[in-house]
Amino acid sequence: MRLLLLTIFLFALNSAQCPSRYFFEADLNTCLYYSGKQETFSAALGFCQANSGNLLSIHSPFQNNLLAQIQYSETVLRGWLGIVKTNGTWQWTDETPLDYLKFQSNDDDTLSCAILDSTNSMWKAVSCEATYQFLCSASPTSINQ
Template sequence: MPMSKTPLISVFLVLYCTTIGNPECTCDSLPYSTGGFRYQRSCNKTFDEAEKYCIDLKGHLASIHSEEENNVVHKMSEIYQNYTSYSHFTWIGLRRKGDTWEWTDGTPLDFTKWSAKEPNNYMNLDENCVQMYTGQLSTWKPNTGDFEWNDVNCEKKMLFFVCKMKKQIIKSRKI
């Protein structure tokens, strides 16, 4: 589904907080003017903590339904992750339940971008959640492409995650 056909969708990239690992750090917004996207900063969060944060914003961790959406999320991540080399991974809203992968927003799984040999549940570590590679990884994991997906343990803390929500429709009224 092309982004131009989804005007009611807004995506938030929740980003790096100036104090790494500080649970009390303040979250703030960084606007981005293309296609209703907007960035926010936050602290390290597990998958469930990130999903709760998105739900509090009236959304969910982002579901990705096309190469175009995947590229947009990657580009958003890449822009702001250049401020730090600490982390090049971003939570997205895909989670395994039993043998099935599901988006947290309940939309159908109609697109994937798994990295080679993924998902693999490496060493049976309960890798039931998904991160997107959003940085230069070739130095430690050769043949891994940017913006491809990896299964990872849901309790891992990520500095970055993407929320996706419907825009609020504001009704005007006569005064």
């Protein structure tokens, strides 16, 4: 019995903590928050940043598929990604490396923002002035830090 209590205690000490209103997604080791709002890109980004996070950045097929599933489970068919095109180059707003892309092949090259379509797990370039729902992501912290 003591061993079980010690195990639970140690697990609790090392468990991830998320900012208020976020939930921890263990498979991605990240905290996520569903806003429930439809906003322009800049309003969505501002909301996430004001709430200790950023819009989603995706770095692998696994992350892409899992985030599409999570987005779909929140009834978000299309949600903002934290990616913008500046001078013809896509960049993540959280300044992480651009090491994975999954744009639909017929995207309009003049559009500078993008969404994740949870019905097919593809990215679509869209106008930054359009309104979409979104998920915010934040890095978890440890209780014992």
